Amino acid sequence: MKKFWLFVLAVFISLIPGIIGVMFTPSHSDDLWYNALNNSVLTPDGWVFGVAWTILYTLLGIALFLVMKNEKSRQNKSKAYVLFAAQMGLNALWTYLFFGLNFVGAALLCLVALIVISIWMAIAFKPFSRAAYYLIWPYIAWLLFALYLNGTILLLN
Secondary structure, three states, X not given: OHHHHHHHHHHHHHHHHHHHHHOOOOOOOOOHHXXXXXXXXXXXXXXXXXXXXXXXXXXXXXXXXXXXXXXXXXXXXXXXXXXXHHXXXXXXXXXXXXXXXXXXXXXXXXXXXXXXXXHHHHHHHOOOOHHHHXXXXXXXXXXXXHHHHHHHHHHHO
16 A cells, blocks of 8 residues: 555656646647747647646656665666656746746756756656656657747747
């Protein structure tokens, strides 16, 4: 039962950036700023982002759980936890910069930092759980796609 609650906690923690992001992400067709932007032809419909982020945050939560429950490792998990917290903070910050403040360039720089930290986090998770390491890569791939979308908006507007 203890592992179940640890799993629930890990997934909940991983959803925090998404919960914060909902406060700034456009949810209606009346978001004048976002709707006025020129976007990439590869920009998916809005509902795709909600589904993708929910899946990706859940995968991050599972990865965090796998690291948390690993009792065999003699290595200190502090670095992995700090990197996880840093990527969560940068993830929430990107949403605020992009949608909250409409700072597209600053959001792009934040996204680059987020990608670097996320790769570093994946590497830090690997000694504790190879599965956790692999669960982070879809998130990184989506971040790279987000980098393309953010960069395209910066160039086209």
